[in-house]
Amino acid sequence: MNLPEIIKNSEAYVAERFPVEKMSYSAMVVKKEVPVHRLSWAYYMGGLALFFFGVQMVTGLLLLFYYQPTVSDAHASVEFITDHVPGGSLVRNMHAWASSMMIAAVMVHLLTAFAMKAFAKPREITWVTGVVLLGITFGLGFTGYLLPWHQVAVNATKIGLQSVQEVGQYLPGAMAEWPRIVKETIQGEAAVGQATLSRFFALHVIILPLAMMATLGLHLLSVQLHGMSRGIDGPPKRQEKFFPTFFIKDLTVWGFAFIILFVIALCVPFESLYSYPLFEPFNPKGSTPDGIKPEWYFYFLYYPLELLPFWVILVGSTVLGAVLMGTPWIFQNTSRKTLQILTVLAALYLFVMTVFGEQIYHMFKG
Numbered sequence: 001m002n003l004p005e006i007i008k009n010s011e012a013y014v015a016e017r018f019p020v021e022k023m024s025y026s027a028m029v030v031k032k033e034v035p036v037h038r039l040s041w042a043y044y045m046g047g048l049a050l051f052f053f054g055v056q057m058v059t060g061l062l063l064l065f066y067y068q069p070t071v072s073d074a075h076a077s078v079e080f081i082t083d084h085v086p087g088g089s090l091v092r093n094m095h096a097w098a099s100s101m102m103i104a105a106v107m108v109h110l111l112t113a114f115a116m117k118a119f120a121k122p123r124e125i126t127w128v129t130g131v132v133l134l135g136i137t138f139g140l141g142f143t144g145y146l147l148p149w150h151q152v153a154v155n156a157t158k159i160g161l162q163s164v165q166e167v168g169q170y171l172p173g174a175m176a177e178w179p180r181i182v183k184e185t186i187q188g189e190a191a192v193g194q195a196t197l198s199r200f201f202a203l204h205v206i207i208l209p210l211a212m213m214a215t216l217g218l219h220l221l222s223v224q225l226h227g228m229s230r231g232i233d234g235p236p237k238r239q240e241k242f243f244p245t246f247f248i249k250d251l252t253v254w255g256f257a258f259i260i261l262f263v264i265a266l267c268v269p270f271e272s273l274y275s276y277p278l279f280e281p282f283n284p285k286g287s288t289p290d291g292i293k294p295e296w297y298f299y300f301l302y303y304p305l306e307l308l309p310f311w312v313i314l315v316g317s318t319v320l321g322a323v324l325m326g327t328p329w330i331f332q333n334t335s336r337k338t339l340q341i342l343t344v345l346a347a348l349y350l351f352v353m354t355v356f357g358e359q360i361y362h363m364f365k366g
């Protein structure tokens with residue numbers, strides 16, 4: 001193929017993924033329709049993730065009024081927010097609960113988009129930007145965990161960063177040094193300290209949210225340009241108007257989500273789910289608390305990591321990342337039936353590891 005042909009083919013490829021002729025209010029809003037069928041509930045999942053992201057932006061901005069990103073004051077400022085700022089405990093609790101709810105919504109959204117084959121041509125960019133959004137969402141969870149600067153958070157972050165460095169032992173030659181360099185760049189100094197807190201703070205409140213907004217913009221533009229995918233084999237029962245019918249239903253789902261979040265945040269302090277005292281400020285001379293674990297949404301990786309050799313998890317997660325990124329091309333000819341079986345297996349694995357991971361760990365390690 002010569003250069004003009006390559007350029008022409010690339011133009012055709014991009015034009016099919018981003019049909020600018022559809023970039024109008026009429027095509028993207030007035031004429032948009034949503035198929036009605038047995039899996040229609042799945043079309044609410046992306047919107048739900050979007051709603052929780054909005055909650056995180058609002059509650060996170062409110063927390064910023066009082067939070068101090070320094071090793072000496074971070075813990076005390078979080079305690080001050082919880083105990084002395086009017087509504088502070090509620091806002092902090094909503095931020096913590098909504099982060100978990102957002103991750104759960106994103107996971108369900110990914111699984112249903114996969115089962116419905118919503119990644120297929122011409123929606124490759126919607127899918128790939130979705131995988132990036134998943135990475136950013138996990139990144140926000142990981143960086144946010146350190147900010148209260150308590151004993152568990154700092155030690156868990158140390159363990160997380162240490163596992164990045166351990167990747168080096170499996171890489172050849174000069175590449176063996178790369179993970180250590182990555183770890184030290186994130187950490188900012190020899191041990192987890194002020195430089196780490198400053199970097200995690202910058203990542204959590206500026207860099208990752210900006211990256212999220214840019215990627216989300218592309219994701220949603222691509223969704224609006226292509227309309228909703230059919231989602232099932234065969235024709236849907238009927239189509240309903242996106243605006244106002246589906247949009248009002250979306251808002252109703254958001255209203256219920258808000259009520260549930262508000263009531264839970266009001267009644268159940270997030271920390272009460274943990275068996276160790278979260279409120280101990282970090283003490284560099286203190287011991288690593290027993291039973292220290294990451295947040296629940298990392299259990300699917302954490303428990304296998306505790307049970308299996310590190311290299312098995314490393315290979316497994318690299319393959320998983322590559323398969324997720326390559327899904328639109330790897331599974332382009334796979335039937336929805338097979339995709340649905342794979343989805344059920346993946347959901348079962350996530351459920352079992354998240355809910356029974358600890359029991360499985362004790363079964364093997366005593």
Ligand code: HEM
Pocket residue numbers: 042043044045046047048049050053106109110113116118119123126127128129130131133134137216219220223227228229230231
């Ligand atoms: C912060 C995270 C995310 C947000 C806020 C978000 C938001 C949305 C929204 C609002 C929609 C349209 C409604 C719907 O189909 O549910 C959508 C569609 C879609 N999303 Fe996401 N998404 C996120 C992450 C992901 C992830 C992790 C994936 C998969 C890797 C993904 C893949 C898709 C696909 C393929 C569609 C098109 C669905 C269709 O046409 O039927 N998204 N997303």
